[in-house]
Amino acid sequence: MSGDRISIRLVINGESVAREVEPRLNLVDFLREELGLTGTRWSCEHGVCGACTVLIDGSLARGCLVFAAQLDGVRVETIEGLSRSGAIADLQAAFQLHNAVQCGFCSAGMLLSAETLLRENQAPSRADIRQYLSGNYCRCTGYHAIIDAVEEVAKARAAKGGRP
Amino acid sequence: MRPFLLKPEHQATGAGEAGLKAPRFRYLKPHSLAEALDMLGGNASGTRLLAGGQSLVPALNMRLLEPEALIDINGLGELTGITERGGALILGALTRHAELISSPLVAKFAPLLAKAAPFIAHAAIRNRGTLGGSLAHADPAAELPACAVALDAEIHLASRTGRRRVKARDFFIGIYQTVLAPGEILVAVEIPASRPGQKNVFLELARRQGDYALCGLAFTAEIKAETIADSRAVYFGIGAKPVEAQKAEAALKGKTPLDAPDAACAALAAELAPLGDFNAGADMKRHLAQVLLRRALGQLAVS
Numbered sequence: 001m002s003g004d005r006i007s008i009r010l011v012i013n014g015e016s017v018a019r020e021v022e023p024r025l026n027l028v029d030f031l032r033e034e035l036g037l038t039g040t041r042w043s044c045e046h047g048v049c050g051a052c053t054v055l056i057d058g059s060l061a062r063g064c065l066v067f068a069a070q071l072d073g074v075r076v077e078t079i080e081g082l083s084r085s086g087a088i089a090d091l092q093a094a095f096q097l098h099n100a101v102q103c104g105f106c107s108a109g110m111l112l113s114a115e116t117l118l119r120e121n122q123a124p125s126r127a128d129i130r131q132y133l134s135g136n137y138c139r140c141t142g143y144h145a146i147i148d149a150v151e152e153v154a155k156a157r158a159a160k161g162g163r164p
Numbered sequence: 165m166r167p168f169l170l171k172p173e174h175q176a177t178g179a180g181e182a183g184l185k186a187p188r189f190r191y192l193k194p195h196s197l198a199e200a201l202d203m204l205g206g207n208a209s210g211t212r213l214l215a216g217g218q219s220l221v222p223a224l225n226m227r228l229l230e231p232e233a234l235i236d237i238n239g240l241g242e243l244t245g246i247t248e249r250g251g252a253l254i255l256g257a258l259t260r261h262a263e264l265i266s267s268p269l270v271a272k273f274a275p276l277l278a279k280a281a282p283f284i285a286h287a288a289i290r291n292r293g294t295l296g297g298s299l300a301h302a303d304p305a306a307e308l309p310a311c312a313v314a315l316d317a318e319i320h321l322a323s324r325t326g327r328r329r330v331k332a333r334d335f336f337i338g339i340y341q342t343v344l345a346p347g348e349i350l351v352a353v354e355i356p357a358s359r360p361g362q363k364n365v366f367l368e369l370a371r372r373q374g375d376y377a378l379c380g381l382a383f384t385a386e387i388k389a390e391t392i393a394d395s396r397a398v399y400f401g402i403g404a405k406p407v408e409a410q411k412a413e414a415a416l417k418g419k420t421p422l423d424a425p426d427a428a429c430a431a432l433a434a435e436l437a438p439l440g441d442f443n444a445g446a447d448m449k450r451h452l453a454q455v456l457l458r459r460a461l462g463q464l465a466v467s
Contacts, residue, residue, distance in 0.1 A: 135289070
């Protein structure tokens, strides 16, 4: 019975997906191995680093701490979905401009966390940004460039009435 | 999961498998509490409840646990929701940490929980982690067990044979240990109505935002005629379970917040026997506990 697969049907980046999954398969491996969505990284795999950040029903989540079997009926958005829709084009441009992407490994998680912060708080201080992104590790930039980029986008969006 | 728990024999050794992956388990999805209790029933040791999973899944990925089955209790209506009855608040076990921050009922009837929740990890963790899970997990450095003791919460437990309630201060018995019996499920947490004049302060010191506490304090006090009539000072991150500083509480009685600190800190320093960890030794934790008590009294004085 331990080999039993679980049927799930969910919406990923707006597309309906139905699969049968092994219970132990986590969301990151499901996205990467089953669906080829490799923008979501796996790294620490115990919920510390934030490289596997995704949105589940619109809320930030660690992909490594959720099993695909739990996700019947939910909506998942990954960096591919937000990237394709243009929803975070301004954040991506600012990351590039400020050299907030070096090796790029953390960028998908950083961008999803930054986008969620800006949806919740349209005028974050640098301290707010730093605090909100504290669950996403970056080993290259020293964070300053990332904070600069997010702060710039927050101000630019505020000037346009809060829209990207 | 804190890294000091990682011992070489616990690290994943699956041949040909990179990274930390959960072992195989059977996935069970009950549709009611009764069904969940039946599933848990006779096989409690080989079966684990999956709620938010924010501590359980790391433990699975590190192979600290290898349960035969996981019972996914997410979505069970009997474990969900926040209700108020005569000033008392009843929080379903599946209440997420993020809900403690956003709920108007929590803000009004248990504001200590709303103050504490932002200190728990990060937004992504708070969206999934649950109140019941945190209490049942009983990490000695976690925020919510200390709050439950400070608020004199009652923990509601259900089993196939009935229900019982346990006071939070009797619920925690050691590091990751509670009085939960095999086959029991934590279903709700009841916070009694605020006492007249009750003030709440929550303070935590950690190396970085979201880290486990070096030392934290969940503090409630009843102020009558500007003096402290009664108080509860419950520390976390310094012992095997939430530590109530009863001698310090006694020293606070009858004093104003501004008159109280020196005697209370002396009593506190004498009564605490902190467990040091790799972040801070016992002496440093004893010092930090006094710093937090002074800050808490300062906040009381200006509130």
